[in-house]
Amino acid sequence: QVQLVQSGAEVKKPGSSVKVSCKAPGGTFSNYGISWVRQAPGQGLEWMGRVIPILDVANYAQQFQGRVTITADKSTGTAYLEFNSLRSEDTAVYFCARDLEYSNSAVQFFDSWGQGTLVTVSS
């Protein structure tokens, strides 16, 4: 499987921001998207949003709209998750995943994942 490489663990204060990176192998995105998925301790997976680098388009889950920005730098093959106004309940592991779709979007899946980045929000 293609392996995405994420930046390292972060410790942040409540109210601050964090920016996590995700580098594609070979430094190129080709024609796929990158989604960000978080997992709070002991909890399930939660989709946060995605960017389609070739289109420069992003969309977000409603619960993160306004606090999260997902971008991609095509020149370096790196995607970013920027998360503002952090709260203690945002403490989680954040995964990036390569996001593919076909059959007129009827089929969508994540075929490879980063190793995860632990973000701890604590005063």
Place this chain on the structure above:
Amino acid sequence: SSELTQDPAVSVALGQTVRITCQGDSLRRYYASWYRQKPGQAPVLVIYGKNNRPSGIPDRFSGSNSGNTASLTITGAQAEDEADYYCNSRDSSGYHLVFGGGTKLTVL
């Protein structure tokens, strides 16, 4: 609450067959994909589309769909299949993605 519903926990005897289900209205229009996650690891794709397995996934894993329900079947469950399993698809708007709440599979 998620738009995709999974049973929180399922158990299966070693070597037997188990089905893990995922229900949601969006599954009438969109296929689900399935992921296996072991503690401390990133999820791994096991099934996508109608019934497609990525390379390296054993053929004891299969997927099926009926109405608003997608199913992941493990035929002849092995000890190494013990993990959390998540389904994923689009939400009812089709614009956003969503995960089911996950099913913890125990192999007895």
